[in-house]
Amino acid sequence: MRRPGRRYVSLARTGPIARRPRGPLSEVLRPQEAIPRRTYLRILTASAAALVAVWCVLTYGRLVAPLFLPSPTAVLAAGVAMAQDGTLLQHAQASLLVIVSGWALAVLAGVPVGVLMGSFKAVEALIEPVVDFVRYLPVSALIPLLILYIGIGPAEKIAVIFIGTFFQLVLLVADVAAHVPHEQLDVAYTLGASRGQVIRRVLLPATLPGVMDTLRITMGWAWTYLVVAELVSADRGLGFMILDSMRGLFTDRIFVGLAVIGGLGLCFDLLFKWLHRVLLPWSPKA
Amino acid sequence: MVAEGVSAPPKLRLHDVTVTFRARHGALVPAIERLSLDVADREIVSIVGPSGCGKSTLLRLVAGLVRPSSGEIRLDGHVVAEPGADRGMVFQSYTLFPWLTVQGNVEFGPRLRGMPDRHCRDVASRFIQIVGLAGFERAYPKELSGGMMQRVAIARALANDPEVLLMDEPCGALDAQTRVFMQELLLDIWETTPKTILFVTHDIDEALFLGDRVYVMTARPGRLRDEVVLALPCPRTLEVETSEAFLAAKRRVLAMIREEAQRTTPEPSRLRA
């Protein structure tokens, strides 16, 4: 639609697309392409620095009231004070004890059940109705019932984490076991393996990388359940600490709590990734 | 090497075997229909056919991984009912155990039977040597190329010393050079440790190069058409491969495949309609 009186400049005369000069951005933004590790780390650092910079501008520039967003120095000071008087350690210990025991119990029970469910159709039919029903129940909805049954001590929180983790874990592990390549079992049979040998020497080792991933993922979810449980009823723990700080309007302490939870979560994630590399060096994901 | 007189009982006999699968919606899928085949001791029989015609099913039948709907399979006169170490199989896909090293994979069979460590190691290193992978004993499958993985799979099957070796397109996923290398390797191995081999492929040249006899398998339901006997000397050198007899056999196989294709594909006019 060329209107009279206007001049159109053709932009299509710059040659084939492939010869267009490529900026550094287009080099970095190719789908699924690896980028140099240096570039990766630079972007990572820049992103973290930008986050801190925004925080500094908002707080030191007095754009947000300290009641809503305390400054980095205030949070740091609160953290140091809480570390020194021992409250931080006490709350972190309480939370860690609950999360690790609830999660470990769920793993001990859930991994075998999941492997059985994924490998044997009969077991799947047996437990699928229960698992599929319970996994759509938010654990938070069960907390009142658990308090009624168990009370408000650590045992109740362990139960919350166990229930929250167990059913998800069973389904994830079942999926892992069901996706072990059938031909790996077949080849073992043709090498003379009995059914028991196929299970022990092929099926179980074949599930290890997937199970390892599942452990890492469910540990992440366990933190959510922990904080929910501690917000509802607790006298210690990081979730309780956050709630208690809110009552006294100590926003800086809330941020200390968030930072500790995030930091611990990150540590667990790195720990699992490291374990995967060390324990399963053969895994394609290692 | 060629099948002996009628009096010699076959090593492996498939008699009037039919396999019907039940598909997801309950429909019956005939994969193999009334197939009979005799294989003599230490004979290599090649089977060529288009994909989906039931070649893998045929091998899985002999392996005991699939039960025939009717008919029977006999090895040395005994009915085959389930998988066993006497029938080794090399699968179409990569089936190495990723958590075991090359050594661990190759000695998997002997270890299952509780052989002493020394024996397992010796057997493994011998067959790793034979397939040309000495030095890779401690490598994990993820560090190997496709051709190397398939060689380990062959070594693993051979180290178990089966009486019958079932090979399901073992070179199917390999490039042309690696494939030729593998075919020659297979014949070399056969000369040192002769086995009864059922070799399935969709590559006519490969079937002719390796087989004492070649069968063309029809499209679904799979049946065997006439056999082509290759009375050719071994080893199969380049001269043999370009000889008049070899080319005549190839012509016959090609003619059969062409007939098959015309029988099963619709007329062009019907396609247009």
Ligand SMILES: Nc1ncnc2c1ncn2[C@@H]1O[C@H](COP(=O)(O)OP(=O)(O)O)[C@@H](O)[C@H]1O
């Ligand atoms: N377990 C199974 N259930 C249902 N159908 C199957 C099963 N295995 C194979 N088939 C069908 O049988 C036919 C032959 O398969 P297959 O033996 O794998 O062919 P090929 O190896 O010649 O490509 C195919 O049509 C396939 O879909």
Ligand SMILES: [Mg+2]
């Ligand atoms: Mg196949």
